[in-house]
Amino acid sequence: MMRKKIIAGNWKMNKTPSEAVKLVEELKPLVNTTDVDVVFCPPFVCLPAVLDAVKGTNIAVGAQNMHYEESGAYTGEVAPNMLVELGVKYVIIGHSERRAYFAETDEIVNKKVLKAIEHNLIPIICVGETLEQREQGITVDLVRLQTKIALKDVPAEKAKDVVIAYEPIWAIGTGKTATSEQAEEVCAAIRQVVAEIYDASVAESLRIQYGGSVNAENAKELFEMANIDGGLVGGASLKVDFSKIVNYNN
C-alpha cells in the first residue's frame, strides 16, 4: 500500500502574522502540490492570516497545540472548536517541547488526541527519546509506550488517519539528524505497535513522520525509507528551502 507522504512545517514560536504571510507567499507557488500533503503549523495568532493566504491551494494548516477541554477557565489556552471554526485541519500534540517545558504527560497527550479526533482534527502525535534514553537502550520500549498511551481508546477507523511523528529529542534543533537507518528502525517499531493495538490494515494506513534536523540535503534519504511517510520539519520550515524538502523527489 502506498501511503501519501505528509510534510509539515512546525514553525514553533516564530513569525508574527505579517512575517507569516510573507513566508507563505514565498513558499506557496513552490509547495502547492498534490504529490504530498503539505501542512504549515504557525503560532496560534498567525492561523487566520495563514489560512487566508493558502486559500485556493492544496496547502493545509495545523495548530501546534490545543486544550482537551471544550471551553472554560483555562487562561491562555485554545479550545478545539476555535481551531475548527478557523479551518484548521491538523494539530500537533505532545511535541517534546510541550512535554519538557509545559509538563505534558502521556495521559494529557491521550486526552488531547481523543478530543482532536472528536472534532475531526487530525492529530500529529509526537513521540521520541532523549539522548540518555537512547544510550540506555530503551528507545523502542519508550516510543511503544508513548504510542500506546497516546492511542488509548482511539477507534480503529479514526486511528487510520492519525499521524505519528517520531522525533528523537537529541536530533531536534541540533543539526544532528538520526541516520535514516536509526529513524527507520523506530518508525518500523511504531508501525509494529500500531499493528498490535489494531491490525495490519490500520498500521498500513497510519502515517509516521520523522522529525529532527530534517533539511533539504537529508530529506530524500529519510523519506525513501519504507516506514517513513514524510517529516515534521522545524528550523528548515522557516525558509524558502522548505520547498526543496517538499519537492525532495523531483
Ligand SMILES: O=C[C@H](O)COP(=O)(O)O
Ligand atoms: O517539530 C519539529 C521538530 O521539533 C524538529 O525541529 P528541527 O527541524 O528544527 O530539528
